[in-house]
Amino acid sequence: MAEPVIEMKDVWRVYAMGEEEVQALRGISFKIEEGEFVSIMGPSGSGKSTCMNMIGCLDRPTSGDVIINGRLTAEMTETELAELRNDTVGFVFQQYHLLSTMTVLENVMLPLRYQGIPRGERRALAEAALAQVGLSERLKHRPHELSGGQKQRVAIARAMVTKPRIILADEPTGALDSETGKQVLALFREINEKDGTTIVIVTHDPGIGASTPRCIRILDGNIASEEAENV
Numbered sequence: 001m002a003e004p005v006i007e008m009k010d011v012w013r014v015y016a017m018g019e020e021e022v023q024a025l026r027g028i029s030f031k032i033e034e035g036e037f038v039s040i041m042g043p044s045g046s047g048k049s050t051c052m053n054m055i056g057c058l059d060r061p062t063s064g065d066v067i068i069n070g071r072l073t074a075e076m077t078e079t080e081l082a083e084l085r086n087d088t089v090g091f092v093f094q095q096y097h098l099l100s101t102m103t104v105l106e107n108v109m110l111p112l113r114y115q116g117i118p119r120g121e122r123r124a125l126a127e128a129a130l131a132q133v134g135l136s137e138r139l140k141h142r143p144h145e146l147s148g149g150q151k152q153r154v155a156i157a158r159a160m161v162t163k164p165r166i167i168l169a170d171e172p173t174g175a176l177d178s179e180t181g182k183q184v185l186a187l188f189r190e191i192n193e194k195d196g197t198t199i200v201i202v203t204h205d206p207g208i209g210a211s212t213p214r215c216i217r218i219l220d221g222n223i224a225s226e227e228a229e230n231v
């Protein structure tokens with residue numbers, strides 16, 4: 001059997017807050033296979049962002065194993081973690097995090113620069129990613145000239161332009177109206193089916209949880225329940 005692209009084994013993350021400690025994750029375990037489309041759903045404060053930071057190699061557990069793309073993150077240096085992150089994970093955020101002084105095309109070309117890809121090739125890859133999200137007509141626009149849904153499409157193009165194995169999205173529809181949110185989810189679905197990219201969406205919205213083939217529910221830093229549905 002293929003090894004999972006994401007594996008969490010009894011993962012704890014405890015934040016020190018002065019004298020107090022916050023147990024944000026309390027022994028979470030799950031596996032996500034290559035090509036899955038999964039939501040991680042829970043109320044505010046349940047540990048979703050902490051979990052996403054583990055998967056995205058932005059943070060390491062207090063105890064337990066986080067294995068991304070077959071690598072145990074606890075054993076890696078900061079530099080190795082950054083490399084794993086750049087090569088393996090594309091991020092999408094609620095507030096898009098686009099650079100306002102750059103055009104749409106430049107925003108999408110940017111991650112390729114960190115991979116040392118020559119400029120001409122960067123441009124062709126970015127144009128292809130923007131075509132895939134339906135924004136070929138907006139290459140020279142700046143982020144403030146776009147609607148919320150269009151900005152999120154640019155952010156998705158930027159996340160996928162490096163062809164990562166995993167796309168991680170934290171509340172990607174949180175700032176959008178429900179119709180636009182549905183279109184963004186449909187776009188993730190299309191990328192998942194077409195490119196085979198593993199997609200993990202973090203959300204507090206039960207409607208999104210119900211619309212993905214698999215939903216991992218978390219509550220107070222624990223797995224609350226998990227069910228496969230609507231496959």
Ligand SMILES: Nc1ncnc2c1ncn2[C@@H]1O[C@H](COP(=O)(O)OP(=O)(O)O)[C@@H](O)[C@H]1O
Pocket residue numbers: 015016017022023024042043044045046047048049050051
């Ligand atoms: N850097 C931090 N320092 C201290 N406590 C934190 C930190 N980040 C998150 N927490 C706490 O950990 C818990 C889980 O937070 P988080 O993972 O952000 O939840 P969610 O994304 O589900 O809202 C919350 O109680 C939060 O206050």
Ligand SMILES: [Mg+2]
Pocket residue numbers: 048049050
């Ligand atoms: Mg959060």
